[in-house]
Amino acid sequence: MGRMISPGKAEAEAIVSEEPIGFYGGVDIETGVVIEKGHPLEGECVTGKVLIFPRGKGSTVGSYVIYGLEKNDVGPAAIVNEETETIVATGAILAGIPCIDQIDISQFKSGDMLKLDADKGRVEKID
Numbered sequence: 001m002g003r004m005i006s007p008g009k010a011e012a013e014a015i016v017s018e019e020p021i022g023f024y025g026g027v028d029i030e031t032g033v034v035i036e037k038g039h040p041l042e043g044e045c046v047t048g049k050v051l052i053f054p055r056g057k058g059s060t061v062g063s064y065v066i067y068g069l070e071k072n073d074v075g076p077a078a079i080v081n082e083e084t085e086t087i088v089a090t091g092a093i094l095a096g097i098p099c100i101d102q103i104d105i106s107q108f109k110s111g112d113m114l115k116l117d118a119d120k121g122r123v124e125k126i127d
Contacts, residue, residue: 002080002121005089008098009119010078011126014112015049016105017041022058023065023091032074050114050123051076052105056088066091078116080105080123 017040021027026036032047046069056062066088069075079092084101092099098118108114108125116123 002100002103002123004118004121005081005084005099005101006079006092006097007119008078008096010050010098010114010116012048012050012077012114014052014108014110014114015041015044015046015076016108016110016112017053018105019053020055020057021051021053023056023062023069023087024059026058026062027065027069029065029068030072030074032069032072032076044110045074046076047074048077050078050080050116052080052103052108054082054105055085056081058087060087060090062087063091063094066097067094070095070097078114078118078123080108080116 034041
């Protein structure tokens, strides 16, 4: 069971990175595509997916990129972290994206269908 950062529920496909994500310069605010060169998710789209990664990195402008993704209708359905630091927490809250942390992300892989209830700190695989 995790900790609620931003409330809400989601049911969507997972997209998983074992590496931190920097949203400023790392994710295209217009398309939701990861553009950071060399990142494991480079070229992948986060739109409508449960975005799972250990923690954020980089500039505080990343909070506004997360907000902008949602305002452009290309944001993730939810965010799951091992540790949600301030940049991701602020962005998720501003954007109204359900977000939880204190989750062992190694149990998930891209393509898993997930059901998330941030209010209860739960994320589980569904068939």
